[in-house]
Amino acid sequence: MSYMITADLVDLDLSADTKEAAARALAERMVTQGRVTDLEGFLADVAAREAQMPTGLDGGIGIPHCRSTHVTEPTLAFGRSAAGIDFGAADGPADLIFLIAAPAGADDAHLTILSSLARQLMDSEFTSALRTVSDAETTAALIRGDEAPSTAQTPGASSGEGAETDASAGAADTAGAGANGANAGAGAAQGAVGAAGASEDTAATPVAASAGAAAGTTAPAPGVADQGSTPAPGATASGERPFRIVAVTSCPTGIAHTYMAAESLENAGREAGVELVVETQGSAGFTRLDPAVIAAADGVIFAHDIPVRDKDRFAGKPTVDVGVKAGINRPVELITEVREKAARGERSAPAPASGSTPVERAGDSTEGYGTKLRKWLMSGVSYMVPFVAAGGLLIALGFAIGGWQVNKAPSVMDHFVWTQTDSWGALLFQIGGVAFKFLVPVLAGYIAYGMADRPGLVPGFVGGAIALDINAGFLGGLVAGLIAGGVVMGIQKVKIPAPARGIMPVVVIPLISSAIVGFLMLVVIGKPIATAQKGLTDWLNSLTGTNAILLGALLGLMMCFDLGGPVNKVAYTFATAGIAVSNPSDSAMKIMAAVMAAGMVPPLAMALATTVRGKLFTPAERENGKAAWVLGASFISEGAIPFAAADPLRVIPSAMVGGALTGALSMTFGATLRAPHGGIFVVPLIGNPFLYLVAIAAGVCATTALVVLLKGMRKPTPEATATDPAANAANTPKDTKQPVAA
Structure with a gap:
């Protein structure tokens, strides 16, 4: 097999000023070498990966990467920027950029390159050599492991430059934020990227x-x-x-x-x-x-x-x-x-x-149950978020391509015409609908997994699926996951004779826990939720036509209260029921518009807040904020769940204020909407679209201002300032435990 990196894939004078331009410059070298077959397609895959989570690392490193069908073999290109390029790292721009391209399906090769690079980049001698080496051939050999860092540096450069730090202070060095003077020698760079x-x-x-x-x-x-x-x-x-x-x-x-x-x-x-x-x-x-x-x-x-x-x-x-x-x-x-x-x-x-x-x-x-509860919930959220993004965007694209009636299209299994856009819209909508059905079961299943390990998966998924059937939504999934984990924990406390222990995780625990969780969800929890939904729906109907502005504000509050939970679903169901007729009334379309506008506010506001005051958020939250732009614009309120789960007392009230303002303004402006979903993709179907967007912008700004104000008032925790150098330097609060992403 050919080398993963050669001199032709090295640019020591990278002149790009953005991460997109840097990726293009390095990708063009891959195209020239026959490693990439379609430049634009490959760059789209790189951008899609970058949108999930920034690829910048502390110490001036950028590692954009992706798997792509346009890549012929695992390839690594390297660029060195004198001015630095922003790849989203907390400590500033990157001057060492590695573009990693792996063929589609080549998971092992892809992860091999990433993990091996991560290890090498903790060696300050290695990064120092990359910053001082003067020719492309030596650079490629250094990255492959054919050249030792000490011999790759240009004359006059100290082989130990930047390698030493004040160990007693525990400070991170400039090359890798934490190597603490360790010299891994040539062996740390050997062959890790070469196979x-x-x-x-x-x-x-x-x-x-x-x-x-x-x-x-x-x-x-x-x-x-x-x-x-x-x-x-x-x-x-x-x-x-x-x-x-x-x-x-x-x-x-x-x-x-x-x-x-x-x-x-x-x-x-x-x-x-x-x-x-x-x-x-x-x-x-x-x-x-x-x-x-x-x-x-x-x-x-x-x-x-x-x-x-x-x-x-x-x-x-x-x-x-x-x-x-x-x-x-x-x-x-x-x-x-x-x-x-x-x-x-x-x-x-x-x-x-x-x-x-x-x-x-x-x-x-020594951890309290509050800390453990947060870890359990974030375990479920981290597995759920990809389903939210994939399903929600597919549904929105389905509406954009197929029109507002795409939700009534027949199954594409029965009717699909390759040349009709309506069929393609229906296809995307139906795939997204299937993906969305996994949200609550995955959330519940992996909360239970976080509590009870693998034995919690079966009852967790069963409870989540039941929560979906009874329209319990996000909160129902949370409850189901916690119940499932607790039930499994209780079963595991029972002393079992040694001969029977072998069948416990395979037969006994799944059987008993699923039965108990199913009973509790269907008989104990389902009825109160159904009753509450009916009562709220009847109350909302009584307000129709009497005070439109109050109704819009109330619907906005409900949409932002639990971000996809039962209260959110009551408001959404109330709105969609009004337009689910052949000729919906003007008031019904106004209600639908107010509901969708308010539902877009929380994720958009969190995205804006992480942009304007990023130091108030953890690195993982800033990464989630980038995805929240797309999720919010697509009317996926769940895009704000990671923020609400991590800081509910500040995020949820702020979101409710912005949602109420947006709902009231939407009703005041008389905006109408025939589609039950779609976000900005269905703007052509909105009446008074300009004022509608103004209403959304007002709510987003209000929520952003409140979140920034409330987070700015909290005091930094000793743990945050002790473990996060960026937070220490900025004297801002920061969590050391990152919620999970994406």
Whole structure:
């Protein structure tokens, strides 16, 4: 196979001033080399990936990437910008840009390149060499691992430039925000990018962290275990061997930060003279550490933003539990902390007995249930968001192409004409409708998964599907997921005879938990929700024609109260029922317009707030904010759920104020709408479209102003300022635990 990067794929004088222009310049080199067959199609795939989550990393790095049908083989292009290009990193523009292209379906190759690059970029000598190297051939060889960083730098450049930081301060260096002076040597750059088929997920990367290693011993290449540093089972802590630490790193996307934290911890361990073994729980799964390695460890570090899988393996040892960014930015402090805990004899809770719940093993033993509840909810939301985006946009495109009556089109299985736009609109609408049906079951299923691990999936999905059938919506899914997780936890507390334990996770737990959750959802929860919906609908009908402005404000409040939940659904159903006739009345179309306008406000306002005052939001929220522009414009209120789940007391009231204002203005302006969905894609079907957009803009501005004001009034938490250098510098509040994305 040809090299993944050659001199022809290197631009050391990249003149682009935007990330789009940079991607185009590097992609053109790929086209010239025959690596990309369709430039515009490939760039569209790159842009689509960039819209999901910014690809900028701290330390001046940009890694735009995608899988595309227009790529012939895994390829990497590199550009160096003197002025810097904004790729969305918290610490500013990127001067080192890596464009990664993988063929469609080449997941292993794609993740291999990403994770390997992430590890290399934590080596300050490697990034320093990239910033000083003077010719393309040497640059390509350096990235491939054919050239050592120390020999690749131009004459006069110090091989250790930028490598050292003040370890006692725990500060991040400019090349990777956390390498803390570690010199991984040539081995960290060796071959990681040069083999597309290599497995990216490192099960265990032991580091022989002696004084000699710090002086020049190379680190193992990603995915290769250094058997010489594996602790022998039964070894005791003494002066004859270094202190031993096992660590787990993970992040919501499971690519860059997972491996950057691993590399940072390994480098710091090498400097501190300890043996440190990391288990990276990445996108492609993970391979468990050898139980003998865990048993021989003197301490444990968890650097994670999602629950650590099989956490009970590490029970009973001195443990430090932090977010993944702390693993990148403060590795020396974490190692010092775990050693101090070991010296004091502090231990985490012992491994739970058989039958205890996985939720009792999730998170630090000192975490309150409020923190755990937030993690459970965010676990469900993170899996739900892609379904929201895909389904909602397909529905909106269906309305845009097929017209407002596309929801009444027959199944495309029975009628589809290739040359008719109506058929294509119906196809998109029906696919989106199917995707949307997964929202609540996925939300409930993965909340239960966050609580009870895999045994919670079946009752969670069953409860979520029932919540969908009874029109319980988002809140119904939350309740179903929590009930399912709690039921499974309760079942797991029951002591089971050893011969029957084998069938528990396969037969007994799914059967009993699904029956209990189904009973509670259908008999106990369903009836109150149905009664509440009917009562609210009757009340709304009584207001029609008496006070249109009040009705618009009320509908706006309801649309923004629970973002797709039962109250939202009552308002939406009330509006759609009015236009679900052959000749809807003018008042019915005004109500539909007010409802859709108000429903667009929360995600658009969150997107605007993260743009104008990004420092008030976590990096994950800023990334979600970019997607919220599209979701809000498409009338997908659920685009604001990640923000509401993370900060409900500030976000929901602000959204309700903006929604009420928009609903009232829409009714005042007399805007009408015949389509039940579509957002800006159905503007041609709106009466008084200009004033309608003014109403939406007014509500968005009001919500944005309130959110910024309320978030600006809160005090920064000690944890946020301690673990987030960007927040420290800006003196703004920031969470270290990122909600999950996209």
